[in-house]
Amino acid sequence: MKLKKAxxxxxxxxxxxxxxxxxxxxxxxxKQELKDPTTVTVIYLNSSQLLHNGSxxxxxxxxxxxxxxxxxxxxxxxxxxGYTVSYSAQTKETRVNDRGIKAAYLVNSNTYQVNGDPQxxxxxxxxxxxxxMVPLTSLIAAFQIPYTLQGNQILLNFLTPGSASSSxxxxxxxxxxxxxxxxxxxxxxxxxxxxxxxxxxxxxxVNRKWxxxxxxxxxxxxxEIKLEVTDQRGLSxxxxxxxxxxxxxxxxxxxxxxRFTPVGNTFEINGKSVLSYTSLPYQxxxxxxxxxxxxxxxxxxxxxILYQDTISGPTRFMxxxxxxxxxxxRFYLIAHNNNDTAASIHIQNEGIAGPSPYPELSxxxxxARYLQSTITENDQQSLQLAAGESTILFNKLNSTAAAxxxxxxxxxxxxxxxxxxxxxxxxxxxQEPLEAISTLPDLDPHESIVxxxxxxxxRIFNYDGIVGDxxxxxxxxxxxxxxxxxxxxxxxxxxxxxxxxxxxxxxxxLNHVAPDTVISFNxxxxxxxxxxxxxxxxVDIKHSSDTQNSASVLYRTQSQEEKVxxxxxxxxxxxxxxxxxxxxxxxxxx
Numbered sequence: 001m002k003l004k005k006a007x008x009x010x011x012x013x014x015x016x017x018x019x020x021x022x023x024x025x026x027x028x029x030x031k032q033e034l035k036d037p038t039t040v041t042v043i044y045l046n047s048s049q050l051l052h053n054g055s056x057x058x059x060x061x062x063x064x065x066x067x068x069x070x071x072x073x074x075x076x077x078x079x080x081x082g083y084t085v086s087y088s089a090q091t092k093e094t095r096v097n098d099r100g101i102k103a104a105y106l107v108n109s110n111t112y113q114v115n116g117d118p119q120x121x122x123x124x125x126x127x128x129x130x131x132x133m134v135p136l137t138s139l140i141a142a143f144q145i146p147y148t149l150q151g152n153q154i155l156l157n158f159l160t161p162g163s164a165s166s167s168x169x170x171x172x173x174x175x176x177x178x179x180x181x182x183x184x185x186x187x188x189x190x191x192x193x194x195x196x197x198x199x200x201x202x203x204x205x206v207n208r209k210w211x212x213x214x215x216x217x218x219x220x221x222x223x224e225i226k227l228e229v230t231d232q233r234g235l236s237x238x239x240x241x242x243x244x245x246x247x248x249x250x251x252x253x254x255x256x257x258x259r260f261t262p263v264g265n266t267f268e269i270n271g272k273s274v275l276s277y278t279s280l281p282y283q284x285x286x287x288x289x290x291x292x293x294x295x296x297x298x299x300x301x302x303x304x305i306l307y308q309d310t311i312s313g314p315t316r317f318m319x320x321x322x323x324x325x326x327x328x329x330r331f332y333l334i335a336h337n338n339n340d341t342a343a344s345i346h347i348q349n350e351g352i353a354g355p356s357p358y359p360e361l362s363x364x365x366x367x368a369r370y371l372q373s374t375i376t377e378n379d380q381q382s383l384q385l386a387a388g389e390s391t392i393l394f395n396k397l398n399s400t401a402a403a404x405x406x407x408x409x410x411x412x413x414x415x416x417x418x419x420x421x422x423x424x425x426x427x428x429x430x431q432e433p434l435e436a437i438s439t440l441p442d443l444d445p446h447e448s449i450v451x452x453x454x455x456x457x458x459r460i461f462n463y464d465g466i467v468g469d470x471x472x473x474x475x476x477x478x479x480x481x482x483x484x485x486x487x488x489x490x491x492x493x494x495x496x497x498x499x500x501x502x503x504x505x506x507x508x509x510l511n512h513v514a515p516d517t518v519i520s521f522n523x524x525x526x527x528x529x530x531x532x533x534x535x536x537x538x539v540d541i542k543h544s545s546d547t548q549n550s551a552s553v554l555y556r557t558q559s560q561e562e563k564v565x566x567x568x569x570x571x572x573x574x575x576x577x578x579x580x581x582x583x584x585x586x587x588x589x590x
Contacts, residue, residue, distance in 0.1 A: 041081060041156040043072070043136070052080050060131050069123035071133040074105060078139070081156075094132050096139070099170075103142040105134055114142045119174070120228065120238050141235045144172055175200035177229040177239035185244045188218055189251030191260060192243070194225065204232040216256050220247040255586045258518045261553050264540050267520075271548030274522060274579060277473040282481045284459040288314055289413065291457035291485070291503045294424040295320040295572060296445030303329070303436075304443040305425045307451045309490030310338070312419040316457050318503030319397070319410035319424060320363060320572035323355070328401040328429040331408050333393045334437060336421040337385035343420060345393075346382045348413040349373040352396040355406035360529040363573035364540070366409035368531035371538050371567060385420070390434055393422075401429035409572050411503070442491045452496025454487035454503075462509045468517025468557070468582045474508070477501050477570055478524075478577035500576040508566040508580065513557050516585040519564065520551035523578045530571030535564065541571075551581055 042051040043063060050057040060076040074094060075085050083098040093104040104113040110124040112134070121138045136154070140147060146157045175198060182193040194213055198205060211226040223245055228238040251259065257267035292315060294307035299322045306321060323329045337343045351370025354362040373379045385391060392398070397410055427436050445451055459482075461474070476482045477500055485498035498504070513519070521532065521541050528543045534555045541552045555564055570576055 043077075043154040043156065045070070045152045045154065050077065050080055061128055061133060063136070064133075067123060070136045071123070071126075072136045072139070073128075074125075074132045074134045074139070076131075083143075096142075098143060101143055103139070105132060105138075107132060112138055112142075114174075120236065137234060137236075141174070141233075144170055144233060144235070146233070172231075172233050172235065173201045174235035174237045175205050175229045175231045177227045177237045179225070179227050179239060179241070181225070181241065181243055183243070185246060186217065187246055187248040187250040188220060189216055189249055189253065189256045191216055196227065198227065198229045198239075200229070200231050202231065205229045206232050215260065216251070217245045218253045218256075220245050250589055251586070258583055258585045259556075259588070261518075263534075263537075263553050263555065264542075266543065266550045266552050269522065269549060269551050269581075271522075271524075274473060274524075274548075274581065277471045277581065279481065280463060280465070280467070280472055280474045280582075282461060282474060282476075284461045286456035287458035287460065288455070289316045289457045289505070290314065291316045291318060291454040291487075291498070292422055292424075293318045293454065293498060293503045294451050295502065296449040296451040297443055298322060298449040299324045300329075300426050300443070301325070302441075302443070303425075303427045303431070304441045305423055305437070305491070306331075306443055307491060308421065308423040308442070309453045310419050310421045311453065312416055314415050315413070315420075315422070316503060316505070317394075317410060317412045317414075317422075318569075318572065319408065320359070320502075321424075321426065322359065322407045323402040323404055323426065325428070326404055328403055329426050330398040330401050330429050330431075330433070331424070331426050332398050332433040333410075334390055334423040334425065334433060335385065335393050336390040336423065337387060337418070338421055339418050340387050341418070342387060343385045343416060343418040344382065345385065345414055345416045345420065346380070347393075348380055348415065349377075350379045350394055350396075350410070350412040352394060352408070352410045352412075354408035355400055355402035357403075357405050357407070359407045359409075359573035360527065360571075361573075362407045362409040363571040364529040364531060364542075366411050367569060367571050368538055368540065370411035370569075371531055371533040374533065374567070375536055375538075390437075392433065398433075407573070411569060444492075445489075450489075450496050450499055451491075452487045452489045452498065454485040454496075454498050457485070457503060458505045458507065460507045460509065462511070464511050466512050466514055466561075467510050468514035468519075468584055470584065472582040473522075474580040474582075475524075476506060476578060476580070482577075500570055502570045502572060505567060505569050508568075510564045510566075513562050513564050513582070514584070515557055515559050515561055516587075517557045518553060518583050518585055519555040519557075519566070520553050520581045520583065521578060522551045522581050523547040523575065525577050526575030528571065528574040528576075528578065530568065530574055533567040547575075554580075556585070 048059040048062045050059055057080045059073045061073040063072050078085050078096045083096050086095045096103045102115055105125050107125055107127050110121050111118050121135045123135050125134045148155045178197045180195050207230040209228040212223055213225055222242055224240055224242045226240045230236045261267040290311050301324045350373055351366045353365035356362040427433055487496050489496040523543045530541045532539050532554055539554050
């Protein structure tokens, strides 16, 4: 917990202070016990006021922020703390000295010296009408001052000299940044191996900031790689190394991306050229899962029933709703046995995410957890419903109240042995859903987002041809090669079209994938955040911009033909359609 707080406070000191802290962070700060005020110096942000040893001081300049760095007047702050400040006309350095620690600053320089060792600051020192302004973090790091943050105040905690805590703080050394490369000279497109060998006397490096640590380079010339490490006390150190990229080409950028991009990462493609790839002959069979899609109204403005229908047998649920009340609410899925005899329900798989203010994140996590559940089978359970009995299903869906603006998402499967009425609803957080259900109104979707009940919601593409000998694609969710489902809105008794086929499970079985083939996901409709099950692994898919010109690596075959099975379902909160791409990888080179 202390380490997390140190990281958080260090970030705040490096950034502009007009940020809004998370509520839990402010709460944690409020609970922190302060030391005797005579041992604490208080620096007020965006002010020249300073409180030290119980006395007020006025700094010669306002503590200010420039390009994300907090600056203070070096001389007036240092003298207020009791440090000795001097100026050397010969070297043009302003020097600060206290108990054996010496720091030296130069105007317009982003480096300073601590006991003769050069250190890099977050920003360059500058003169404001003759007053030298320096990054506050440099002074804190040089003199190893413990600090905390409360609201708009930075608290410098000076402990009694000789105490255990003081001794520990004063003896702390800055971390040592260091890394090696496997070579000093590389060809264009040749993999660069970097090994981080940074050290810290307390083994507490909390941040690493790299520059030019690419896995390969595609322009000839000299490249300088830089690493800056920071420890839990805010002390930093950096290391730089130059490597040479020769004009010789090992792999082009495209060749390198297909061969070396890690699974789950993206690489650049020409989005227009995808349309020229050969399309696999998409013909599918189905499994008889009936889809209960509740995503309309996606934004819920009042308490009510979001969707309701009676289904028997294998049932799949796709839930995605946002609380748009001014108070907290909970979402519930209720099962009611309307039969004269008892009914059995067997839950097979489930993935639930939220409440979260980020719909794409909620949709991606729900899908990933659902797919993981299909592998582990850890969520399976059975229950009995007596005649006329109702019960709440999937308690994780409502275990946490959704704040205004929060989204909940769920993908789940179950099987019942008789017809069950399923009701998706939202009520105020303190409402009892089983009592309220009879008084709740049916809500109209209002939006283009649909809801409905759809048959045959698993589509299986089992392909026996060779895949990957040439650039090929499999377009899905486009309503052309892959038609949208047609079903019924169980509340309004009208036809519903499952635009995007959200909630449909696609099982792509490729029995003969050629050696050295990269299988990738290419979004065609915009931002997409989802997951796929590839054989027995879950792969994240994350595309935030320029989506048609990027592809996520799902799998890469090796030196022999393989069978590959991919399961995926369109992620709520993301855009469609998408295509699976099958691209040959160029021959390996030495």
